[in-house]
Amino acid sequence: MAFPVTRMRRLRASPGLRGLVRETELRADRLVLPLFVSETATTREPVEGMPSIERLPLADLVEEAREAAALGLGAVLLFGLPAEKDAEGSGAWEQDGIVQQAVAAIKHALPQLLVITDVCLCEYTDHGHCGVLDSTSGSPRVDNDATLELLARTAVSHARAGADIVAPSDMMDGRVGEIRAELDGEGFSDTPILAYSAKFASAFYGPFREAAGSAPAFGDRCGYQMDPANGREAVREALLDASEGADMLMVKPALAYGDLIAAVKRATRLPLAAYNVSGEYAMVKAAAAAGGLDERAAVTEIITSLHRAGADIVISYHSKDAARWLSEAD
Numbered sequence: 001m002a003f004p005v006t007r008m009r010r011l012r013a014s015p016g017l018r019g020l021v022r023e024t025e026l027r028a029d030r031l032v033l034p035l036f037v038s039e040t041a042t043t044r045e046p047v048e049g050m051p052s053i054e055r056l057p058l059a060d061l062v063e064e065a066r067e068a069a070a071l072g073l074g075a076v077l078l079f080g081l082p083a084e085k086d087a088e089g090s091g092a093w094e095q096d097g098i099v100q101q102a103v104a105a106i107k108h109a110l111p112q113l114l115v116i117t118d119v120c121l122c123e124y125t126d127h128g129h130c131g132v133l134d135s136t137s138g139s140p141r142v143d144n145d146a147t148l149e150l151l152a153r154t155a156v157s158h159a160r161a162g163a164d165i166v167a168p169s170d171m172m173d174g175r176v177g178e179i180r181a182e183l184d185g186e187g188f189s190d191t192p193i194l195a196y197s198a199k200f201a202s203a204f205y206g207p208f209r210e211a212a213g214s215a216p217a218f219g220d221r222c223g224y225q226m227d228p229a230n231g232r233e234a235v236r237e238a239l240l241d242a243s244e245g246a247d248m249l250m251v252k253p254a255l256a257y258g259d260l261i262a263a264v265k266r267a268t269r270l271p272l273a274a275y276n277v278s279g280e281y282a283m284v285k286a287a288a289a290a291g292g293l294d295e296r297a298a299v300t301e302i303i304t305s306l307h308r309a310g311a312d313i314v315i316s317y318h319s320k321d322a323a324r325w326l327s328e329a330d
């Protein structure tokens with residue numbers, strides 16, 4: 001007996017049918033908006049290469065957070081730009097540091113909005129590296145173990161200011177365990193850790209470093225961030241973070257790493273975030289401005305693909321636009 005011709009197209013014939021069988025849905029509350037708060041800015045400062053993204057004074061930050069909450073976004077992710085930098089990055093853990101003030105101000109104005117803080121030293125060190133330096137032998141290197149305590153101190157200061165989730169992005173070995181122990185010891189055992197587990201040494205962070213003034217003064221980050229050639233190692237990094245007590249994991253960047261979003265999800269089963277980074281945003285914005293692509297369709301496709309790959313959470317500079325488009329579609 002002959003089989004009937006298989007008609008995959010039967011389920012694509014109308015919007016209703018397509019909706020009925022759609023595997024991946026976008027939701028505003030799964031999107032996270034990164035925000036830059038600056039101690040020195042007196043007005044909103046545009047970020048080169050990232051249209052609509054600004055370095056914000058504290059008062060404007062709270063307004064941006066209010067907009068994020070009104071749009072139903074899942075959380076904001078805060079990056080601080082301090083007035084002063086030093087060799088250790090001590091501004092990162094000061095109790096009245098810029099991020100600590102920012103967290104407190106947002107939680108005061110918008111208690112329901114989840115606030116995630118990026119835990120790293122690179123915005124606070126005068127050399128721009130993500131940890132302290134060991135200069136004892138010839139050329140300076142980032143001292144992994146000496147950095148751990150400083151990161152843990154930073155995470156605790158964020159939790160004390162009211163952060164709902166802390167997100168270490170430094171890529172030092174052992175930092176998740178150290179941060180977990182310190183949070184627990186200081187009474188913050190309910191504060192979850194979102195670990196930037198598989199963070200690659202990527203060309204796509206360019207505009208962020210311009211925004212944060214955090215480009216390394218010498219060398220690069222290849223001594224601690226991952227080689228884009230390595231996928232199995234990304235899974236190992238994720239498993240390590242999980243074993244040290246990470247509650248959620250992250251793959252970063254996102255667009256060229258869909259295979260690893262899927263692999264990390266499969267290997268760990270933990271909630272997973274994909275970070276659609278600054279250079280990826282800049283690329284879409286530039287192409288859209290040049291008339292080369294339909295921005296709404298492209299952004300929707302990108303975010304859908306990251307969820308489809310296995311991300312539960314998407315961190316994106318497009319989040320506000322995406323939430324607006326989603327509410328229009330309803």
Ligand code: PBG
Pocket residue numbers: 118120122130169170204205206207208209276277278279
């Ligand atoms: C800090 C940090 C970076 C990003 C997030 N946290 C920069 C870097 O590692 O150089 C990049 C985010 C983006 O490009 O949007 N370590």
